[in-house]
Each structure stands twice: as C-alpha cells, then as structure tokens.
Amino acid sequence: MNESAGGRLIIYFDNAATSFPKPPGVIDAVVHFMTSAGGNPGRSGHPLSVAAGEIVFAARKAVARLFGVANPMHVIFTANATTALNLAIQGITRQGDHVITTSMEHNSVIRPLVEMERQGRIILSIVPCSPEGIIDMRALEKTVMAETRVMVVNHASNVAGTVQPLVEIGAFCRKRGIILIADCAQSAGIIDISVEEECVDLLAFSGHKGLYGPTGTGGLVIAENFDASRLSPLIFGGTGSFSDKPVQPPFLPDRFESGTLNAAGISGLGAGISYLLDAYPGGLKGVRVHKERLVNCFHEKAARDLKGYIACVPAPQVKTGVVSFNLRMRSPSEVARILAGEYGIMSRAGLHCAPLAHRTMSTFPHGTVRFGFGIFNTEEEIGIAVSALKAIEERND
Amino acid sequence: MARHAVILFFSTNYAIWASDELKRAGIPFKMIPVPRHLSSDCGACLRVEKADTGRVEALLKAQSIDYDRCEDLPASQ
Numbered sequence: 001m002n003e004s005a006g007g008r009l010i011i012y013f014d015n016a017a018t019s020f021p022k023p024p025g026v027i028d029a030v031v032h033f034m035t036s037a038g039g040n041p042g043r044s045g046h047p048l049s050v051a052a053g054e055i056v057f058a059a060r061k062a063v064a065r066l067f068g069v070a071n072p073m074h075v076i077f078t079a080n081a082t083t084a085l086n087l088a089i090q091g092i093t094r095q096g097d098h099v100i101t102t103s104m105e106h107n108s109v110i111r112p113l114v115e116m117e118r119q120g121r122i123i124l125s126i127v128p129c130s131p132e133g134i135i136d137m138r139a140l141e142k143t144v145m146a147e148t149r150v151m152v153v154n155h156a157s158n159v160a161g162t163v164q165p166l167v168e169i170g171a172f173c174r175k176r177g178i179i180l181i182a183d184c185a186q187s188a189g190i191i192d193i194s195v196e197e198e199c200v201d202l203l204a205f206s207g208h209k210g211l212y213g214p215t216g217t218g219g220l221v222i223a224e225n226f227d228a229s230r231l232s233p234l235i236f237g238g239t240g241s242f243s244d245k246p247v248q249p250p251f252l253p254d255r256f257e258s259g260t261l262n263a264a265g266i267s268g269l270g271a272g273i274s275y276l277l278d279a280y281p282g283g284l285k286g287v288r289v290h291k292e293r294l295v296n297c298f299h300e301k302a303a304r305d306l307k308g309y310i311a312c313v314p315a316p317q318v319k320t321g322v323v324s325f326n327l328r329m330r331s332p333s334e335v336a337r338i339l340a341g342e343y344g345i346m347s348r349a350g351l352h353c354a355p356l357a358h359r360t361m362s363t364f365p366h367g368t369v370r371f372g373f374g375i376f377n378t379e380e381e382i383g384i385a386v387s388a389l390k391a392i393e394e395r396n397d
Numbered sequence: 398m399a400r401h402a403v404i405l406f407f408s409t410n411y412a413i414w415a416s417d418e419l420k421r422a423g424i425p426f427k428m429i430p431v432p433r434h435l436s437s438d439c440g441a442c443l444r445v446e447k448a449d450t451g452r453v454e455a456l457l458k459a460q461s462i463d464y465d466r467c468e469d470l471p472a473s474q
C-alpha cells in the first residue's frame with residue numbers, strides 16, 4: 001500500500017498501464033542524472049556529456065542483456081512502445097506489402113496498420129484468436145500469400161494477460177521469410193525473451209511498465225542478424241554524429257535516434273532492469289511466480305466471495321499479472337470509479353486501447369475492469385480489493 | 398616519437414562502448430575531447446599508449462566496435 005500526496009492510503013493495480021511505485025534505485029538514478037551527470041549524451045566531449053553518454057550506454061547494455069542481444073548498439077531508445085512500433089511498422093513496410101497481424105493487438109499496432117491500409121500502402125490481414133487471446137496457427141497458415149512480408153504480434157495481451165506462442169510464430173515466419181515485429185510492451189520484464197531464439201526481427205518494448213523505468217522510456221531492439229538498412233527512420237535530424245553531412249548516419253543506434261534522448265528517464269530505466277535481473281529475488285522467474293500467486297489469490301477470493309464475478313480468462317492461463325473481469329449488473333467504468341473514489345484502489349476500466357481484443361473476448365463495447373498487478377502488490381491488498389468489490393456488488397444504488 | 402595515439406569514432410556511442418571494453422580488458426586509456434588538429438564530428442575520442450594500439454585495434458575488431466581511425470598524437474598533446 002502506498003500513501004498518496006494527500007496522505008490517503010492507495011492500492012495501485014494499474015501496473016499494466018504504467019508501473020507504480022518505482023524501485024528506489026530507479027528514483028536515485030534519475031536524481032543522480034539530474035544532479036550530477038546532466039549533459040547531453042553523445043553531443044560533446046566534455047565530462048558531463050560523456051557521463052550522460054556512459055549512463056545511457058549502461059542502460060543500452062542492460063536492455064541488450066535482457067533480450068539476449070550481444071551488440072548494445074542494436075538497442076534503439078524511443079519515448080515509449082508506441083513510437084518503437086511505429087518506427088518498426090512504418091519503417092519496414094514497402095508499397096504493396098501484405099502484412100499480417102492478430103485480433104489481440106493494441107491500438108499502437110492496429111492504428112498505424114489501418115492508416116497504411118487506408119492510404120493504399122499495404123494489404124492487411126487480421127488473424128483470429130481464441131477467446132483467451134491465443135492465435136489460431138491454422139488460420140495464420142491460410143492467411144499467408146506470396147506478397148506477405150511482415151507480421152506484427154502482441155506477445156502478451158494487455159487485456160487478457162495471456163501470452164502468444166512466440167517461438168512457434170517466430171519459426172513460422174522465419175521459414176517463410178516473413179519479417180516478425182513483436183510488441184513486448186506487456187511481456188518485457190516478466191517473460192524471458194531471446195530475440196534470437198524466438199526469431200524476432202524487431203522487438204518493441206515499454207520502459208515504464210514491467211521494466212519499472214520512468215514514463216517516456218521505451219525502445220526497439222533490432223536482431224543482430226537483421227539487416228538494419230532495410231529499416232527506414234521515422235524521425236530525421238541531429239544525432240551528434242555525421243554532422244558534416246546532410247543525410248542521416250547509416251550506423252546504429254544513431255540512425256534511429258535523432259533528437260536529444262530522454263537520458264534522465266533512460267538512466268532510471270537502466271536501474272529498473274538491473275533491479276529486476278540482479279536484485280529482485282529470483283529475477284524474472286521470481287516476478288512470474290509472484291504475479292501468478294497474486295492472480296490465483298484474486299481469482300480464488302473473487303470466485304468465493306462475489307456472486308456476480310465474471311472472469312474473462314481462467315487463472316492458469318494468465319501469465320503476466322493482468323486480470324480482466326466484470327461484476328454482473330455493474331458497468332466496468334462504474335466499478336473502477338467507485339474503487340478509486342471511495343476505496344483508493346486504482347484500476348482501469350473500458351477497452352484498454354484494444355477494441356479488437358475485446359471483440360475477440362466478447363467483452364466489446366463495455367470492456368472490463370482490469371487489475372494489473374506489479375511486484376510491489378500483496379495478497380493483503382487483494383483481500384481489501386475483493387472486500388471492496390463485494391460491498392460495491394451489494395449496494396443498491 | 399609519439400607516446401600516445403588517439404582512436405577516433407563516428408559517434409560517441411561507439412567511443413563509450415570502446416571505453417567500456419578497454420576498461421574490462423585492463424588496457425589504460427583516457428577519454429578526451431577530439432584534439433583540434435584532427436577532424437572528427439564525434440566530440441570524444443580515446444587516448445591510448447602508442448605501444449597498445451595493436452591490441453586496442455584487435456579488441457575493437459573482435460568486438461565489432463566500428464571506429465574511424467587511429468592516429469598518433471604529437472608529443473606536445
């Protein structure tokens with residue numbers, strides 16, 4: 001439980017939107033950057049610029065290590081997963097390409113793809129998924145055409161908490177020469193991901209969710225065996241390198257990092273990843289065990305105590321600490337509003353930027369209440385939340 | 398005879414990567430602003446002992462750390 005600015009106790013269950021609180025080391029790293037190392041990384045040769053560059057490099061190495069990439073220059077920092085996904089999607093597709101995606105995608109994937117389809121630049125196919133959000137591999141097989149060049153897949157659903165068989169999808173794409181873009185916004189920091197083993201070409205991540213960095217951080221990891229010259233930058237401009245030339249530098253990461261980086265945020269992101277890998281008990285496996293325990297605890301208590309409890313996905317299939325549910329006779333937005341206003345419990349209601357996913361799960365158009373558990377949540381907090389839900393269910397207003 | 402040499406990079410990202418690897422390999426170096434008489438857009442470069450340039454360049458190549466060039470540094474610098 002955390003204390004809010006007003007001194008009231010709050011329970012934060014919206015970690016799937018952005019994690020809160022952040023580990024102390026993350027805050028310390030941001031403060032250290034702002035007070036001691038605050039130069040512009042990569043722009044100058046003076047000590048404060050170099051110190052900033054070293055901090056960004058350490059974070060780059062941490063991201064590379066997390067995703068099993070040896071060359072840290074293959075990590076491109078962006079403002080969030082959305083920017084990374086737009087860079088990957090808009091930067092890799094060519095006129096006339098056939099692109100495949102799934103019915104569990106977030107709007108950060110669907111919207112750029114639909115816009116490109118609308119402009120006549122690509123042909124788009126959306127592969128159906130089961131009500132739990134798992135891709136239908138046979139339908140995928142049937143969707144492939146001669147022009148299929150790119151596939152985009154959401155690794156872990158922000159609505160259902162379920163995880164796609166990325167290894168299988170990766171092998172499928174690799175065999176057919178299809179470029180695979182993985183949206184790991186919800187899986188990074190929870191599921192072990194190796195870009196090489198999973199045959200992912202371009203991996204987008206959020207820095208501010210499961211990696212416990214500050215908001216305004218994220219990135220794109222380019223597989224080492226992927227020819228980065230096939231990817232066009234989305235943003236052009238100053239990089240602190242190649243300045244005598246009017247063209248974008250060809251090398252990584254500069255080619256895709258125009259403009260001053262969010263170095264203060266990135267320093268916190270580096271600390272967040274180090275915390276997960278080196279300090280959190282059991283590392284990522286420990287994170288998974290903790291989240292699975294919380295999900296099971298919530299499902300058990302809710303199923304036992306709430307008469308109108310409707311779980312969207314059976315607990316054993318939820319892998320990332322995200323549970324979507326409804327209370328019969330109460331709209332999700334009403335439940336979330338009362339939880340926040342009267343009980344200090346932060347959740348998220350509605351469609352979670354993923355209307356297609358809710359259609360897949362038959363929860364469109366009202367959506368669900370979503371609890372996104374994080375590493376600092378406890379079973380005690382879940383007990384309090386279920387009691388609050390019971391009280392909400394029993395009121396007769 | 399020059400005592401030092403400088404390794405120039407296309408981007409500070411690579412200079413910092415190289416410094417990290419040199420540190421780990423225990424090879425002495427100093428990150429310095431690029432000397433005036435050398436042109437490089439990248440603001441920082443690495444000054445190393447002239448006698449070490451062979452193993453420094455071998456290390457950079459082994460790690461696939463791209464660099465621009467290696468130049469002797471006049472004794473006065």
Ligand SMILES: Cc1ncc(COP(=O)(O)O)c(C=O)c1O
Pocket residue numbers: 016017079080081082083106108154156157158183185186205206207218353
């Ligand atoms: C599956 C998924 N993809 C992408 C995003 C976008 O992430 P960001 O907010 O970092 O742009 C989110 C977060 O809302 C998400 O859940």
